[in-house]
Amino acid sequence: MSALNPSLQLALQRLAQAFEEAIERTQEAAGQLAGSALKAARRDELLLTQALLRQQRSQCLGQFQQNLIQAWNPKSETVAQGRPSNWSELSLLDDTAVDAIVAADRIGKALGHSCEWELREVEAYTGALLGDPEAGPDRNPVRPELIARALLAAVDGMTDQPGLRQTLSEELTRSLSLLMKICYSDLAMQFVQRGLTAQDMRTVSAEGGGRSSSGDGLSTSQAGALGSSQAGAMTAAERQALGGATAAPAPIGARGGLGHVEPVVMDLLRRLHFSAPMLSQASLADASAPAAGNLIHLHREELRQATQTPLDHMVIDVVASLFDAILADPKVPPQMARLIGRLQLPVLRAALGDTSFFAKRSHPVRRFVNRLASLACAFEDFSRDPGLGFLQRVAELVEEIAGGDFERLATYEKQLDALESFIADQGQKLLQAQGQDTAALLERKEAQARQRLQYQKQLEKALGELPLPEFLRRFLSRDWSAVIVHAANQGEQQELMARRQGRDLAVSVLPKGGSAARKDFLTQLPLLVRGVNLGLDNVGTPEALRKQLFADLLPVHAEALKTPALSVLDQNLLIKRIEAAFGLAVPDEAEALRATISLDIDLEQVFAPDEAHQVGLVAEAEVAWTGEVDIDLSAEAAAPLQAVDISIDGLPSAEAPEPTQGAALFEHLQLGCVYRMHTGEGWRKVKLTHISAQRSFFIFTEGEQIAKTVTMTARMLRRLCESERLKAFESAFLLERATARAREQLAALLPAKSGGR
Structure with missing residues (x-):
């Protein structure tokens, strides 16, 4: 047997790929059909079909390829003669051979039924494939008739039981017929890429090609009006206008069908x-x-x-x-x-x-x-x-x-x-259109909050072993770290100043023994207090926190002035450790994101009052959580659908519908959808317009032409869902609502059961 030329080898690979996918689809379809089979014998036959395909998949694919190669061998009479069957010769064949010829003819017609145009495009390359300019469509090496024979040979090699052979051939034909349109489109595309020259398209006679010259869904007058070259160059839109409705070729090996349909x-x-x-x-x-x-x-x-x-x-x-x-x-x-x-x-x-x-x-x-x-x-x-x-x-x-x-x-x-x-x-x-890039501002604020949190953790660890009062260690790591991060985003000079002030605040509580040290401390204290206040102003720290800080510092400073000083060596070593702690670099945005991606962050803290007003930030403190909420929104409000409400006897059991209220709603919020929100005195209709990349900020808009922005952090929005102050506008998705109504209508048509509805 001579080797195949590269173009035929390419065709063999693509056909084998389609056949392999047909085996997968058939295996899946057989299991589904077995589940809905009304007779036990039919169910057992389908399950056995599925098992055969699973066990002998490789052998089946190999037999398919081998039979195609034999058909393509130039010494084989299959391609060389390729003439119409003379039914008078069938008297020389036994019944089995006659049945095989009839089955192959039937399967070939089924495979070519919905891919007339794609097959014609492939047939244009028959001469180039065989090296014979006179070769016509009846000698096309990838014509459906040859593929049908290879399919039957593969089935015959799997089992000798007639019933199983029939089931296998029928189910494989159904699956493969759905793939032939894409397969032929891919082959034509590959032939073009390899530089093969196409012949002018000719009208295919019913005698020569086994198909009507009118094509797939074309009338005789429509087919005759098409020129030979025009038929090969028709666009998808033109084919749809004539009734072919052919879609653009899908990529080679594309998968993911919607199951078998005749x-x-x-x-x-x-x-x-x-x-x-x-x-x-x-x-x-x-x-x-x-x-x-x-x-x-x-x-x-x-x-x-x-x-x-x-x-x-x-x-x-x-x-x-x-x-x-x-x-x-x-x-x-x-x-x-x-x-x-x-x-x-x-x-x-x-x-x-x-x-x-x-x-x-x-x-x-x-x-x-x-x-x-x-x-x-x-x-x-x-x-x-x-x-x-x-x-x-x-x-x-x-x-x-x-x-x-x-x-x-x-x-x-x-x-x-x-x-x-x-x-x-x-x-x-x-x-x-509102004149502000709210989404970009929120992204920056989120990055800043993550930097704060990560730097706070690093500074807290560095200060953990230093002999500092607990309240001061907590203030420096939690509050002053935010000042340093803010200053780092303002410039190098501001960052150095914030670090120095944090260092000075920590050193200020160390023992001061000696009149010189006490004098220096008392001289620098007003400057230190002013610097701390300015830094806290930059990050919007509440006044109450500052008052508490200075109130706690007063007795500690008084005690430090009375306590004998440490030795010079110990004092210097301790100051060096404090300086090292405040010398830690602020993590960049990418590092901070990786380190805090799974943490719950209080994002409200990074907004100054004017920034919060600009983006319409709703803070938790603005909601009267103890107030009662009217759960019944309207007269049409109904209980949420359950999975049993949308199931239909005879069809697969339905999954539970998605939540429309409660804590679970937070994980199912969708961009562009509308919700009912209650943050004040009543319910209002809002649209979810933006979700940040990390689902940390959610922007709602109220109104359409002049939209009002309502921004919430993930923590705030989750709490709204848990307290049922945020509900989906729809009681259920459209198809869930429609399925529930259809189920009610179908149930009403059934005769009432005794003792039931």
């Missing part, structure tokens, strides 16, 4: 989606524009006919009920409800392929829909910015999903990242 179901979902009218930019912000219709209800019978299992039928009904509740939810502005309505069929596709959609609150599709609804509650006016800008950006993201490749989790994760980035940027622009 190609025929995907085709139907795309057709129904593109048949629905799109939203115009003019009506985007119009609250009185017609509401979105429930497409799933309108096409329910068509969708049920395309799907096969009772579980799929139930999922269709559940998702339809979900969107009934979503589109009628009073908390969702009508402008946003219409945009979310554009996601009906993508959400249905996610639910059909992955039933964990109903259980995992972290599911990207759920997070995206919930996030849109929650963010929309923060805007009061969508006719102008910032509400209008938000709607326009959301419309772009929604159309990119609905009109693109919504079969992949990565699509939703990408849009979520784009949405989060937009919200963060919009919040920064809002704060900057």
Whole structure:
């Protein structure tokens, strides 16, 4: 057997990669199907399928590759002849061979069903791959028919039981068919990168290629209107306009699908989606524009006919009920409800392929829909910015999903990242429009607070073994260390002065025996007191603390004047140790952050009164914590949803909903969402506009056009949550609310149980 040329070797690696991913998907899907199987025999068969794939994965992949290599061998008749099958010759074959040919033909059609355009692009390189300019699509070495034969050979090598072989081939075909579009796109991209020359695209006949010349979803007239070279150069938008709805190629090896859905179901979902009218930019912000219709209800019978299992039928009904509740939810502005309505069929596709959609609150599709609804509650006016800008950006993201490749989790994760980035940027622009960079100021204050804390710990350790009164050691390490850090940020001269004053304050309590030492002390004392007061003024130290300091120093100084002095050597050694303690370098911001990242820091201390007023800092002392808070915010207030409230019989058990009040709410605060806050006499609606990098400061804004800033430290905000003075504006996320309503509706349709509801 001759060696493969580099281009075919590259194709082999990419096909093997796709087949390996299909094995992984099939293994996972078999376990899920086994859990929902109604018959024990079917469940056992699926579990055995899963076990075979797990145990013989390497052998299966190796057999697949080996069969492809044999088919690509120039001496093999598979590629050399490549002519249409003559059904009259089948009389010479036994029944097993006939079944194999029929199965390979069926699997080949399934693999090529949804990747017509991508396959045509690859077929353009057939001549370059085989070194034969006359080679046509019927000799394409990566055509679905050859891949189907390799798949069957791999299955035959795993087991000799007919039932298991059929299950394996069916499930692997379903998984692999979802990957062929990306696989062919990647191959075409790789062939271009290797410098292969493409031939002009030719119309593929049903006889030669086993596919209709009209392509995937194209009518005969549409296909005939396309020139040979134009068909190969069509953009994704042009293909969507013609019904192909082909998305841009994904990166090689990209993973993260939404589970298996039959190609025929995907085709139907795309057709129904593109048949629905799109939203115009003019009506985007119009609250009185017609509401979105429930497409799933309108096409329910068509969708049920395309799907096969009772579980799929139930999922269709559940998702339809979900969107009934979503589109009628009073908390969702009508402008946003219409945009979310554009996601009906993508959400249905996610639910059909992955039933964990109903259980995992972290599911990207759920997070995206919930996030849109929650963010929309923060805007009061969508006719102008910032509400209008938000709607326009959301419309772009929604159309990119609905009109693109919504079969992949990565699509939703990408849009979520784009949405989060937009919200963060919009919040920064809002704060900057107020004429101050509040976020930057808070970052500096946090860095300063961390430097203070770390330097305080270092100075406290250095002073720990010195013979100083406990009150003075505590003052120098806790309060005067803040003065030194502040001075270090002002300049070298100010820092040296602050260190010297701290050193002099420590030396002032040492024994003074002798008239000369007493005279020097009494002469320098007024200057020392003035310097200490100035330093404390710079960091806003309360007056009460100063009075207490000087009151404690008075008897200590009096005692020091009466106590005999130490020897000159001991005195000098002690002063050297004090000077060494105050000679410690102030840690830089990065060092301080690493050392204090896990510590609870009182950040209010770093703000001067005018700075606190500038950023709208709410201090703990400003809240009447002993006052009663009216828990019932409105007539619509309801008890928080429980996991059992949003579970649906037949679907995976739901995770507990995220908290909307209480201490746990602090860990679930989200940028851009609105909350109800009670810090004074009543409740007010605020929007979380900024969260510092270390989640130490939180900036809320009240109002939209002329926003008032409300800033809180993490300690303050956590206490608000614990005392239930901060609550989420939504009683639960949109999909949790909708699922609870859908569950109630479905329960009402079921016959009442005896003795129960």
